[in-house]
Amino acid sequence: MRGKTQRDTTERLSTIFPHHVIPPERLSPRERSPHRDQSLCQPRLLPGLVPLRQAHAADRTKTYPKSGFITACGEWVLFEDASTGDHGWRLAPRVAAVAPTTLTDGAPATDGTIIFPATWINFLALKNLIQEHDSASTIFPSAAGNLGRGTLGIGARFTTLHWPAVEWAMSALNLGLTANQNSIPRELVYDVDAMLDGTLDTVPFPFIGANVPEGHQGQSVEGMSHGCVLSKLKNGFHHRRIAWSFNADHQPIGGKFDTREDALVRGCLLASYITFDLSPELAAGTRAKLADIDAALVAKVRARVAAAGLTLDEAAFTALIEQVWPSMAKMKRRDEKYAAARAAAFTTDAGRAYLRELSIDELPGLTTAETTAVMLALCEALGMKIHFVAPAFGFQKNMPYPDNAALRVLIEKQWTVCRAFDASIGFHSGSGKSAENYQVMGAVTGSRLEIKTSGRYTYEMGRALFASKNAADQALWRDWYRFTVELALLGAFSTDATERKMARSFITDALAKTNSPSDEAVVFATPAAARSAIEALAPSPEHMFWFEYNFLHVLAAEGRAVKSALGDHTVAGYRQRARFYAISEEGRLGFAKNIAAYILFLAENTGLAPASVVATAKARLEATTSLADFHAAISL
Ligand SMILES: [Zn+2]
Numbered sequence: 001m002r003g004k005t006q007r008d009t010t011e012r013l014s015t016i017f018p019h020h021v022i023p024p025e026r027l028s029p030r031e032r033s034p035h036r037d038q039s040l041c042q043p044r045l046l047p048g049l050v051p052l053r054q055a056h057a058a059d060r061t062k063t064y065p066k067s068g069f070i071t072a073c074g075e076w077v078l079f080e081d082a083s084t085g086d087h088g089w090r091l092a093p094r095v096a097a098v099a100p101t102t103l104t105d106g107a108p109a110t111d112g113t114i115i116f117p118a119t120w121i122n123f124l125a126l127k128n129l130i131q132e133h134d135s136a137s138t139i140f141p142s143a144a145g146n147l148g149r150g151t152l153g154i155g156a157r158f159t160t161l162h163w164p165a166v167e168w169a170m171s172a173l174n175l176g177l178t179a180n181q182n183s184i185p186r187e188l189v190y191d192v193d194a195m196l197d198g199t200l201d202t203v204p205f206p207f208i209g210a211n212v213p214e215g216h217q218g219q220s221v222e223g224m225s226h227g228c229v230l231s232k233l234k235n236g237f238h239h240r241r242i243a244w245s246f247n248a249d250h251q252p253i254g255g256k257f258d259t260r261e262d263a264l265v266r267g268c269l270l271a272s273y274i275t276f277d278l279s280p281e282l283a284a285g286t287r288a289k290l291a292d293i294d295a296a297l298v299a300k301v302r303a304r305v306a307a308a309g310l311t312l313d314e315a316a317f318t319a320l321i322e323q324v325w326p327s328m329a330k331m332k333r334r335d336e337k338y339a340a341a342r343a344a345a346f347t348t349d350a351g352r353a354y355l356r357e358l359s360i361d362e363l364p365g366l367t368t369a370e371t372t373a374v375m376l377a378l379c380e381a382l383g384m385k386i387h388f389v390a391p392a393f394g395f396q397k398n399m400p401y402p403d404n405a406a407l408r409v410l411i412e413k414q415w416t417v418c419r420a421f422d423a424s425i426g427f428h429s430g431s432g433k434s435a436e437n438y439q440v441m442g443a444v445t446g447s448r449l450e451i452k453t454s455g456r457y458t459y460e461m462g463r464a465l466f467a468s469k470n471a472a473d474q475a476l477w478r479d480w481y482r483f484t485v486e487l488a489l490l491g492a493f494s495t496d497a498t499e500r501k502m503a504r505s506f507i508t509d510a511l512a513k514t515n516s517p518s519d520e521a522v523v524f525a526t527p528a529a530a531r532s533a534i535e536a537l538a539p540s541p542e543h544m545f546w547f548e549y550n551f552l553h554v555l556a557a558e559g560r561a562v563k564s565a566l567g568d569h570t571v572a573g574y575r576q577r578a579r580f581y582a583i584s585e586e587g588r589l590g591f592a593k594n595i596a597a598y599i600l601f602l603a604e605n606t607g608l609a610p611a612s613v614v615a616t617a618k619a620r621l622e623a624t625t626s627l628a629d630f631h632a633a634i635s636l
Pocket of ligand 1: 250359360361362390428
């Protein structure tokens with residue numbers, strides 16, 4: 001039982017910095033010690049507002065010189081208490097009337113400036129002040145520019161280690177991207193208090209035959225929202241005036257998520273791009289009766305589908321509408337909540353705008369053109385502009401599509417529909433396709449697409465550690481590899497048929513690709529035989545079993561390869577996660593360069609950036625040999 005005092009502390013902490021909150025009693029002495037570079041990602045004790053002021057008064061703060069921006073009341077910079085990693089805003093007022101109450105908890109400093117803690121509440125207020133002064137500001141994520149037509153979705157694995165790489169690529173290409181993206185609540189903690197109370201739900205992972213707690217990446221959605229903006233300011237990215245977006249990916253609609261949709265809406269307040277995932281309601285199997293749906297709306301949908309050139313027989317049309325109507329009605333209700341939350345928090349159109357994606361690739365089978373058309377027509381009739389729609393093309397994560405001609409035919413069918421509705425195509429499970437696959441996607445859609453990538457960047461971390469000469473990086477890599485070996489062996493002899501089949505296929509793929517004996521009957525004859533086969537392999541981030549299990553290591557309690565340790569939101573999980581944030585400068589540079597290189601590859605092949613621009617950026621990236629130079633190139 002948590003006592004009142006503890007609860008108060010927790011609440012206070014979560015107001016201050018929602019992404020670091022772990023109650024102090026859960027932290028080890030090592031984690032209590034400050035770490036400036038990791039300040040946004042390391043759970044640790046927050047000393048609160050008073051010490052921040054004391055640090056400022058005693059000149060113990062570090063100011064980020066590139067972070068400057070202007071609002072009607074004056075000039076702002078971001079600073080950090082060098083001893084604790086806490087952040088604050090310093091305002092040099094331009095007009096006499098500016099009071100410390102511009103934001104919350106302000107205090108006048110002796111030099112005539114006013115300082116404010118970088119709290120969540122101040123962050124929201126600042127967004128509005130900035131956009132009221134300059135609606136085209138690119139400090140916060142937005143829906144501006146080409147973001148609603150063509151983009152790359154970059155899943156933000158490893159947050160502060162990751163964002164600068166995306167900033168670098170956007171700067172080098174002069175191209176706005178979906179620079180912050182994660183599925184909520186699947187990957188991100190949607191509510192820190194629910195995490196602290198131990199009431200997070202679990203997500204089934206059939207391939208490991210177990211459920212893992214939600215938020216397996218170990219950061220909160222508010223923390224991601226806050227951190228990605230601070231990263232832009234520290235690196236001066238905002239001076240380039242390149243609009244970027246934040247995608248709250250796969251927002252679950254209906255089913256068991258009905259009860260917490262208000263919490264999801266609250267958490268995703270700063271997302272400028274919402275992906276609606278109807279699968280929870282569809283999986284619940286609810287059905288409407290055609291007679292109960294507004295007849296005028298149905299007529300409108302029927303006419304619109306016909307106008308888009310598709311003929312649906314009446315029985316098929318009715319069956320489809322009756323199947324999807326309950327989820328569409330819930331999507332509409334949720335959409336109104338996202339809009340209302342933004343209208344309540346922000347006063348400008350720029351601050352309230354958000355993009356919409358409709359994800360239908362979770363439905364079984366390949367999506368037919370008719371289904372896409374009906375879904376888009378329904379959204380249109382309900383007044384929800386869809387910027388991206390994600391049909392199922394039968395993609396496997398991290399696997400090239402084997403037949404480019406067949407892929408072209410599939411995409412052309414969908415594109416004919418999308419064009420009629422002025423929507424772009426979202427390619428989910430978009431990582432790891434071939435250059436030719438991306439070229440087909442770009443050519444057919446005229447680059448009106450989004451490639452969603454996420455797991456790829458955990459792989460890039462593995463590659464960076466594997467290549468690093470730093471001893472601690474190597475130790476982390478070895479532990480990480482060992483973890484996946486143990487999970488694979490565990491799975492290969494599981495009593496769960498799906499888990500066993502998947503684990504064996506991952507192992508045999510690695511064996512076959514390294515020309516090792518891979519006959520399943522021999523390899524899996526006994527657990528000992530399987531172990532000796534897998535242990536004969538030279539460790540490599542290219543092995544499929546490493547790729548498939550790797551993300552689970554990040555928040556595994558003490559890095560242990562047992563199912564009960566996965567997605568651990570106690571200090572044991574966060575201590576494990578902290579290892580990644582403590583990698584060497586060489587490891588960080590390698591990780592950042594890998595991400596940037598992958599973004600350049602995607603931008604070139606999808607046609608989002610001209611080949612000549614990509615070639616220049618590639619040469620610059622290859623010539624970058626220090627992390628400081630990498631960060632310096634982000635700003636003008
Ligand atoms: Zn999807």
